[in-house]
Amino acid sequence: MEFIVFCILAAVALVGAILTVSCASAVRSAMSLILCLFAVAGLFVLLKAHFIAAMQVLVYAGAIMVLFVFVVMLLNLSPERFGRARVTVLGVVSGLAVLLVAGKLARTIVMVPPDASPAVPGQPLGPDFGSVSTVGQLLFKQFLLPFELTSVLLLVAVVAAIVIARQRFSREGQQP
């Protein structure tokens, strides 16, 4: 049963990913990416990472993708101005590069035995594995410094985004 759910979610995620890359229209790409992100959130639930699944839907599918769709609509892009991916020499070289990286990654996957047991022997999963309280305890004790650094990073990113996006307006304001 769990395997069937995994297969369905994996297929949806892959189709969403391929549509994201192949759609000519940026809005369709964004919607396909949201589909893919929701499917991955479902996979997180299967992996008993409920907190991360909720964050995936709230932060990724909610906040980040709304930002993307907002920018696409703000710039009012017409899909005709971008063809589908053109087949060029560069494209062929890119494809070969992807194959190379894929081969390197595939060698790592081969090292994972297909019938790996669901948990390390002698370490059965607790009933509250992946719950908000256990992940939160870890986040605010063992990973407190990275957590605080993340907040600084987000502050810097927000300030940088405002500065970069407002540049033109401030320059015009200086020239009366």
Next chain:
Amino acid sequence: MTAGLYHYILLSFLLFSVGLLGVLIRRNAVILLMSVELMLNACNLALVAYSRFRGDEAGQVMSFFVMALAAAEAAVGLAIVIALFRHFKTLDVDRMTTLKG
């Protein structure tokens, strides 16, 4: 048959490859950024899968940090896209051939 670590890592690898291909072949700057998000998400899936099959929640905390990083990257990236669009009047990265002023 149950879904093991192997299947999750395989899926994560496929999603990452699709995202990488998107970064390399697409010319629309916004879709380029979306492909980067796809790659980060594939990494998240691998982190959470290893966390589950090792019985250690640290992987989930790591994927939480990756999400915060993705949010910061999207904010700065889209601001740069807006600035580029004002300057070049296009989003085709092939036509952005100058980095000067």
